Amino acid sequence: xxxxxxxxxxxxxxxxxxxxxxxxxxxxxxxxxxxxxxxxxxxxxxxxxxxxxxxxxxxxxxxxxxxxxxxxxxxxxxxxxxxxxxxxxxx
Amino acid sequence: xxxxxxxxxxxxxxxxxxxxxxxxxxxxxxxxxxxxxxxxxxxxxxxxxxxxxxxxxxxxxxxxxxxxxxxxxxxxxxxxxxxxxxxxxxxxxxxxxxxxxxxxxxxxxxxxxxxxxxxxxxxxxxxxxxxxxxxxxxxxxxxxxxxxxxxxxxxxxxxxxxxxxxxxxxxxxxxxxxxxxxxxxxxxxxxxxxxxxxxxxxxxxxxxxxxxxxxxxxxxxxxxxxxxxxxxxxxxxxxxxxxxxxxxxxxxxxxxxxxxxxxxxxxxxxxxxxxxxxxxxxxxxxxxxxxxxxxxxxxxxxxxxxxxxxxxxxxxxxxxxxxxxxxxxxxxxxxxxxxxxxxxxxxxxxxxxxxxxxxxxxxxxxxxxxxxxxxxxxxxxxxxxxxxxxxxxxxxxxxxxxxxxx
Amino acid sequence: xxxxxxxxxxxxxxxxxxxxxxxxxxxxxxxxxxxxxxxxxxxxxxxxxxxxxxxxxxxxxxxxxxxxxxxxxxxxxxxxxxxxxxxxxxxxxxxxxxxxxxxxxxxxxxxxxxxxxxxxxxxxxxxxxxxxxxxxxxxxxxxxxxxxxxxxxxxxxxxxxxxxxxxxxxxxxxxxxxxxxxxxxxxxxxxxxxxxxxxxxxxxxxxxxxxxxxxxxxxxxxxxxxxxxxxxxxxxxxxxxxxxxxxxxxxxxxxxxxxxxxxxxxxxxxxxxxxxxxxxxxxxxxxxxxxxxxxxxxxxxxxxxxxxxxxx
Numbered sequence: 188x189x190x191x192x193x194x195x196x197x198x199x200x201x202x203x204x205x206x207x208x209x210x211x212x213x214x215x216x217x218x219x220x221x222x223x224x225x226x227x228x229x230x231x232x233x234x235x236x237x238x239x240x241x242x243x244x245x246x247x248x249x250x251x252x253x254x255x256x257x258x259x260x261x262x263x264x265x266x267x268x269x270x271x272x273x274x275x276x277x278x
Numbered sequence: 279x280x281x282x283x284x285x286x287x288x289x290x291x292x293x294x295x296x297x298x299x300x301x302x303x304x305x306x307x308x309x310x311x312x313x314x315x316x317x318x319x320x321x322x323x324x325x326x327x328x329x330x331x332x333x334x335x336x337x338x339x340x341x342x343x344x345x346x347x348x349x350x351x352x353x354x355x356x357x358x359x360x361x362x363x364x365x366x367x368x369x370x371x372x373x374x375x376x377x378x379x380x381x382x383x384x385x386x387x388x389x390x391x392x393x394x395x396x397x398x399x400x401x402x403x404x405x406x407x408x409x410x411x412x413x414x415x416x417x418x419x420x421x422x423x424x425x426x427x428x429x430x431x432x433x434x435x436x437x438x439x440x441x442x443x444x445x446x447x448x449x450x451x452x453x454x455x456x457x458x459x460x461x462x463x464x465x466x467x468x469x470x471x472x473x474x475x476x477x478x479x480x481x482x483x484x485x486x487x488x489x490x491x492x493x494x495x496x497x498x499x500x501x502x503x504x505x506x507x508x509x510x511x512x513x514x515x516x517x518x519x520x521x522x523x524x525x526x527x528x529x530x531x532x533x534x535x536x537x538x539x540x541x542x543x544x545x546x547x548x549x550x551x552x553x554x555x556x557x558x559x560x561x562x563x564x565x566x567x568x569x570x571x572x573x574x575x576x577x578x579x580x581x582x583x584x585x586x587x588x589x590x591x592x593x594x595x596x597x598x599x600x601x602x603x604x605x606x607x608x609x610x611x612x613x614x615x616x617x618x619x620x621x622x623x624x625x626x627x628x629x630x631x632x633x634x635x636x637x638x639x640x641x642x643x644x645x646x647x648x649x650x651x652x653x654x655x656x657x658x659x660x661x662x663x664x665x666x667x668x669x670x671x672x673x674x675x676x677x678x679x680x681x682x683x684x
Numbered sequence: 685x686x687x688x689x690x691x692x693x694x695x696x697x698x699x700x701x702x703x704x705x706x707x708x709x710x711x712x713x714x715x716x717x718x719x720x721x722x723x724x725x726x727x728x729x730x731x732x733x734x735x736x737x738x739x740x741x742x743x744x745x746x747x748x749x750x751x752x753x754x755x756x757x758x759x760x761x762x763x764x765x766x767x768x769x770x771x772x773x774x775x776x777x778x779x780x781x782x783x784x785x786x787x788x789x790x791x792x793x794x795x796x797x798x799x800x801x802x803x804x805x806x807x808x809x810x811x812x813x814x815x816x817x818x819x820x821x822x823x824x825x826x827x828x829x830x831x832x833x834x835x836x837x838x839x840x841x842x843x844x845x846x847x848x849x850x851x852x853x854x855x856x857x858x859x860x861x862x863x864x865x866x867x868x869x870x871x872x873x874x875x876x877x878x879x880x881x882x883x884x885x886x887x888x889x890x891x892x893x894x895x896x897x898x899x900x901x902x903x904x905x906x907x908x909x910x911x912x913x914x915x916x917x918x919x920x921x922x923x924x925x926x927x928x929x930x931x932x933x934x935x936x937x938x939x940x941x942x943x944x945x946x947x948x949x950x951x952x953x954x955x956x957x958x959x960x961x962x963x964x965x966x967x968x969x970x971x972x973x974x975x976x977x978x979x980x981x982x983x984x985x986x987x988x989x990x991x992x993x994x995x996x
Contacts, residue, residue, distance in 0.1 A: 189350070191472040194434040195507040198493070198500040199376045201475060202484040204747045207701035208739025215706065231689040235867055236904050238711040240698040248690060256700030260707035260893075261901030274901075300771040303764060329767040331760075334798030338760030341753060341795070345728065345764025348751055351771050353764065367754050477749050477765070479724045479777060486752030488703075489741035 206256065212239075216259030218274040220252055226271035233263035233272060284456045286420045286449030290356060290382045290442070291316035292456075293424035295326045296464040297380075299354040301346035303331035305339045307361040308394045309446040310384040314356065336361035340368040340381065347377045348485065350476040352428060354379075358446060359386035359400045366404070372439050373408025373501065375485055378431040378473050379439040382424065385413070385547065386446040387633040395634020396446040398547060398599040402575065402607045404441065408501045410508055411576040413443030415532075415550045417454040420444045422525055423573075425464060426515050432472045433515075435507040445548035447634070459523055467522050505577040512574060530579035532571040533586060535561060539568030541650050542587045544595040544608055546572040549637060553596060556642030565650055572608060580615040588616065592624035592653045594646055598631045605629075605663050613662075624649075624659040630666035637666070687868040692719055702745020704737040707900025709864040709890035709907065711737060713811050714746055716867050717780065720874035721807075725778045726751065726765060730758035730792055732784035733818045734811070748780075756791045758783045759799035762806045770805075778807060778878055785812040785826035788887075789847045800854040803882045807874070810847060810885070813892035821895045828915070829968060830961035832953040833895075839957060843968050848887045849975065852921045856883040859921040863889040865907030866931050869918060873929075876922070889916045897952020906950055911935070912942040914969045917976055926983035928976060936973060944969070 202208075220233075229248040241257040242250050252263075264272040284292070290313050294302070302321065304314040320326035333339045339355045346353040357365060362383060372379055383401045387393040404411060410430060414420040423442045431440040444450055459467075477483045489497065513529035520526025534554050536542065545553045550571040560567050570586050572579065587593050597606025604610060609627030613620045626649045631637045645666055653659050665677050676682060697715035704711040710733055717725075727748040729735055735752055739745040753761040758781045766779040783792055788810035796808060815833050816822040823833040825845040832839055851859045858880050862870035870888060877884035891907045893900040910916035911932055918929035934940045944965050948954040954961065 189432075189471045189473060190476055191434050191474070193437055193474050195436070196500055196503045197376070197437070197474060198496045199474060200374065200486050200489055200497055200741060202487050202738070202741045202744040203482050204484065204699050204745075204749075205743040206696070206699050206745075208487075208699065208743035208745040209703045210701060212701045235689055236712065238698075238704065238706075238708050238715070238903070239700045239702075240696050240715060241700050244694045253700060258704075258706040260903075261899070262707055262903055265901040266904055301764060301767045303760070303767075329771055331763055331767055331804075332802065333760055333763075334794055334801075337754075337757055338763075338795045338798055341757030341760040342764030342767070344753075345751060345761035345766075346768035346771075347764075349726070349765045349768035349772070351768040353768070368757060371754050477726055477751050478774075479726060479749060482749045484738065484744035484746075484748075484750040484752070486735075487738035487741055487744050487750070488736065493741055 211255050212258050213255045216257060216277050218259050218261065218276050219254065220257065220259070220261070220263050220272050221275050222250060222252065223271045223273070224249060226269050228269055230268060232266045232268065236262050236266045238262065281455050281457045283453045284417055285312065285451050285453050286417045286444045287312040287384065287451065288316055289417050289421040289456050290424050290444065291320065292458060293421045294354045295320055296458070296461060297425055297428045297468060298352060299328055300351035301329050301331065301343065301353040302355065303333050303339045303342035303346070303353070304355045305333050305336045305357070305361060307336070307358045309386060309450045310356050310358040310361065310382070312450070313382060313384070336365040337368055340365045340372060343379055344368065344372045344375065344377055347379045347473070348375065348477045350473070350478070352471050354381070356382035356384065358384040359388055362400045363388065363403065369404055369407045369409060374497070376437045376474055377439065378437055380424065380427040380431055381439065381441050383441050383443045384446050384450045385443050393633045394446065396448055396598070397632045397634065398607070401441065401443045402599050405576055405607070408438060409576065410436070410438055410440040410574065411443065412441065412574050413547050414449065415548055415571060417449055417456050418525065419527065420449055421456050421458060422519060425468060426519055429468055429515050430508065430511055433511045434472060436504050436511050437474045438501065438504050438508065443547065448548040463522070467519070508577050527573055529582070530574040530577070531582040532573060534569040534571060536568030536570065536586055538566060540566040540591040542590045542593045543567065543569040543646060544572065544593060544612055545569065546575065546608060547598060549598065549631060552637060552639040553642045555639035556646055559639065559643045560646060565647065567646060567650065578611050578615065583612055583615040584619065587623070588619050590623050592649060592659065594626045594628060594649045596628045596630060600629050609662060624653040626659060626661040626664050628664045628666050635668045687871050696747055699745045699747050702737050703739045705894050705900070707893040707903045708737070709813060709892060709903050710734050710811050712864045712903065713870070713888050713890055714782070716870050717782070717809065717874060718747055720871040721778055721780065721878055724776055725780055728753055728758050728762040728765065728779065728781045730783050730787040731755040732787050733813070734782055734784070736818060755787055757795055758787055758792055759795040759806070759808060763799050763802065763804040766804055766806050781806060781808040783808070783810055785810060785814060786816050786824045789826045789845050790824050797854065800851060800856050800883045800885065803856060805881055805883070807877050807884045807886065810887045811890045812887060813890045813895060814844070815895050817892050817895040829964050830954060830957050832955070839961065848885070851885040852979070856885060857881070857923055858884040861887045861889070861916065861918050863907045863911055863916060863918060864891070865904045865911060866918065869929055869931055873920065895953070897955070898950050902950060909942060909947045909950070913944050913947045914941040914973060915944070915947065915965065917972065919976065921983070924983060926979040928980065938970065941969070
């Protein structure tokens with residue numbers, strides 16, 4: 188398609204998908220989810236319902252938290268069927 | 279090159295076809311309707327390779343055209359008056375997106391009361407939006423400007439959408455000979471579509487999410503830079519069009535009998551024809567008067583104005599619109615471009631022809647003659663808002679509204 | 685085909701570090717769109733929470749290319765994009781509108797109705813959080829009866845406008861309701877929508893912890909309760925056939941439905957709502973299901989077949 192570089196100073200409202208569009212949102216958190224790997228049955232419900240994409244899956248589908256961005260909403264703890272996720276106050 | 283007898287609206291439609299527009303979206307409004315009808319007919323009958331989106335409003339018409347253009351094709355729409363006002367929000371959004379696009383504006387008065395006749399209130403209302411705004415005098419120029427609009431809008435120095443204005447009924451519904459180049463000639467002259475970006479699964483571009491206030495400011499600065507750059511582009515395109523097709527108009531303005539002129543008329547749109555005739559009448563009478571026809575309202579031809587009327591003895595503008603509570607648009611723009619020079623010459627801002635009131639050449643001549651005589655008699659004249667009333671009201675009301683109030 | 689979570693690839697479906705509030709149903713829903721439709725998508729988003737959620741230029745917090753557009757024009761901008769892709773020989777690209785309840789049922793309704801009537805080949809998703817949340821919780825025509833908003837301080841006095849039924853009346857090829865509480869159901873419906881040519885409408889119920897005043901951890905739970913109370917029935921309308929989705933089927937019978945009080949008591953927007961609100965909502969649910977029964981009877985796969993037979 189006919190995309191051609193602008194030749195006059197060009198500042199347009201264009202963005203690309205990327206993490207951290209408002210920064211490290213982990214700082215918003217009051218409580219953080221802590222996963223008990225012993226209890227986890229790898230059902231992936233926390234991964235499915237996490238609104239932020241901050242529950243991540245290892246190769247074996249054990250889950251872990253991206254604390255840089257996790258906002259601490261607590262959905263993962265709520266949907267966990269085996270109580271493997273606890274919300275722990277941030278200090 | 280075949281010469282056809284066409285209405286202005288047909289000229290617009292044929293120009294869009296020759297420019298190989300791929301998506302047309304439009305909604306009917308008098309006097310624009312025959313543009314949509316013609317395009318729909320050509321597309322349905324396989325005479326034009328494009329998709330037609332028969333939208334449910336003008337707001338949607340421009341939004342669909344913007345969507346199509348941002349995905350990478352030449353898109354076109356046309357409207358008038360209330361349709362243009364209804365899409366006003368999208369007018370701004372389109373310019374801000376920096377997506378090249380062309381829209382024809384068949385100029386028409388704004389209600390109430392309902393009035394389908396020509397004035398320039400609708401098109402000048404878009405002046406701050408970041409669109410290039412042009413206005414034609416003749417059906418031939420309507421055709422030429424529409425073709426040129428794609429090349430100007432898609433120039434890498436510009437990347438802004440462009441409006442082509444044509445006066446309702448006077449041009450839109452009146453037939454005149456139009457010399458139309460063949461498809462292969464247009465193809466050779468008009469490059470493939472260019473644009474600064476496309477929104478596709480591959481590019482992953484996101485247009486229009488929040489920006490910092492500082493970046494927002496710079497985006498506005500960038501639009502202004504493109505407007506400035508567009509001045510050269512418009513002149514180049516006008517020249518190149520002339521070299522290829524034999525018609526050049528002078529760039530942002532057309533200069534008519536200005537060489538030895540001491541007085542200048544400034545006017546835009548189809549009634550420039552009548553104003554030119556008035557200039558001829560006055561020249562025959564010995565008045566040293568010339569005319570500047572504004573072809574582009576945005577970018578405003580500051581340099582041309584200064585060049586031509588900077589050393590003028592007197593300038594008279596004819597506005598077919600008014601900014602209520604202030605002056606006519608051409609008047610305000612002219613004075614603001616002259617800067618300190620404005621204080622040295624005489625000026626009269628005439629407001630006439632609103633809602634389609636006819637101003638024949640003799641009336642133009644009368645108003646211009648009166649102005650020149652007054653300047654010669656009294657020295658300097660400063661008269662920013664002179665209402666040239668319809669003839670049946672002329673003896674009943676003063677030409678300066680201030681006098682009604684006092 | 686049922687969705688197996690383990691089969692869904694380990695990619696970023698959404699970009700973290702965006703501006704969504706904790707527990708946001710819109711970012712949840714947006715992830716499911718990516719899970720369902722993959723990468724060959726361009727998104728059109730009118731004004732609303734999702735325009736802010738993307739965050740600040742030059743980054744965007746949603747993992748899609750997006751044309752952000754003015755509030756009232758989402759469906760028409762999408763129609764334009766689709767027309768362009770068709771002209772470019774790219775029928776494969778899915779053009780998806782992601783609009784809120786206001787952008788769908790109020791200010792954007794004219795454009796939506798126009799695109800539906802033209803049968804433009806797009807997927808229109810209404811992400812319904814039942815008020816103008818982005819401007820600070822003002823009522824929309826999709827706010828339910830009795831709900832507090834900042835423009836209905838004593839509770840809304842009208843019922844929720846039923847956009848999905850209005851879209852069925854447009855006779856488009858596909859209409860479905862979904863809920864962020866049932867992601868697999870939503871994903872399946874989106875995949876079906878993607879396989880159909882023409883206008884597809886999917887209405888996603890999206891409980892908002894900020895606007896509805898509940899704990900952000902409860903978003904999926906509240907969404908599921910809306911389905912279990914019968915207030916938000918999940919169904920599909922596909923080429924003249926109407927079907928209640930499996931998660932909602934049992935709530936045809938009023939006695940199987942969860943008590944509405946259970947749903948209301950979790951939400952601050954119903955604080956102080958008396959028994960008359962419950963009664964009014966119960967009668968709304970009953971009327972809603974009467975509609976559904978009518979549609980099911982007149983447009984079930986078997987009756988459609990019978991009609992075809994009797995015509996011949």
